[in-house]
Amino acid sequence: MTRPATTPLAVFDLDGTLADVRHRLHFLEQRPKDWDGFFAAAVDDPPLAHGVELALASAAECEVVYVTGRPERCRTDTLDWLTRHGLPVGQLVMRRGGDRRPARVTKPELLLRLARRRTVAVVVDDDELVCDAYERAGFQVLRARWMEQQPVLTRAQEDEGRT
Numbered sequence: 001m002t003r004p005a006t007t008p009l010a011v012f013d014l015d016g017t018l019a020d021v022r023h024r025l026h027f028l029e030q031r032p033k034d035w036d037g038f039f040a041a042a043v044d045d046p047p048l049a050h051g052v053e054l055a056l057a058s059a060a061e062c063e064v065v066y067v068t069g070r071p072e073r074c075r076t077d078t079l080d081w082l083t084r085h086g087l088p089v090g091q092l093v094m095r096r097g098g099d100r101r102p103a104r105v106t107k108p109e110l111l112l113r114l115a116r117r118r119t120v121a122v123v124v125d126d127d128e129l130v131c132d133a134y135e136r137a138g139f140q141v142l143r144a145r146w147m148e149q150q151p152v153l154t155r156a157q158e159d160e161g162r163t
Contacts, residue, residue, distance in 0.1 A: 008121035010058035011111060014068040014078065016126035017144040018052060018087065019045035028152045039070065043077050047085040050146040054124065055087055062121050064090035067110050069103040071095050104129040108137050115139075 015021045019042065027038035055064055064087075070078060072094045079092060093110045107130050111123060123134050126144040134141045 005118070007063045008061070008119040009065050009114060010055070010062035010121055011065045011067050011114065011123040012051070012055050012058075013107075013123075013125040013127070013130070013144065014066060014070065015042075015045075016048075016147050017124055018048055018055060018066075018085075019081065020048050020147060021045060022147070025152050039074050039077075042070070042074065043081060045081065047087075048144075048147055051124070051144055052085060052087060054142075058122070059088035063118075064088040065093065065114060066090055067093045067107055067114070067123070069095050069107060071099075072097050102129070103127055104133045108133045111139065112137060 012018055021042070023044065023046075024038050024041035027034040027041065058064055066078075066082070068078070075092065075094060078094070082092070083089075091114075093114065095106055095110075099106055104127070107125070107127075111120065111134065114120065120139055122140050122142055124142045124144050125131050125134065126147060126149075128143070128149075131141045131143050
């Protein structure tokens, strides 16, 4: 179903919001970090029920869009994961290859591009620093706190700009 261009957007993060990444954090705890292994294992992420339910409910009133810090090279696996877990069809906005800026910088930039064309009703993310940046930019934020914070993931997002 094609929605009118006036339909607001509900924007969802993936890792820690819709996808449970805990099974693959060991790739980030080793030295050097195994980023290829970390992203390859994303296909096996269990869905986070609360996030999935919220995305499905949001699709009744909004067009669902996914904004993730995952690199563009993960697009096919990510789209397959979304389909396999019954998430609403929606645009997938990803980090450009080689972009290593912190998620709190890159994700708001990606969201601001979307907001130029459409109203963003809500954005759902688990990263507190990203949520703070979204709020400073004027967006209504729902903080995804249904998966406990993972310090190794937070450090990777902030220090190495890879997720």
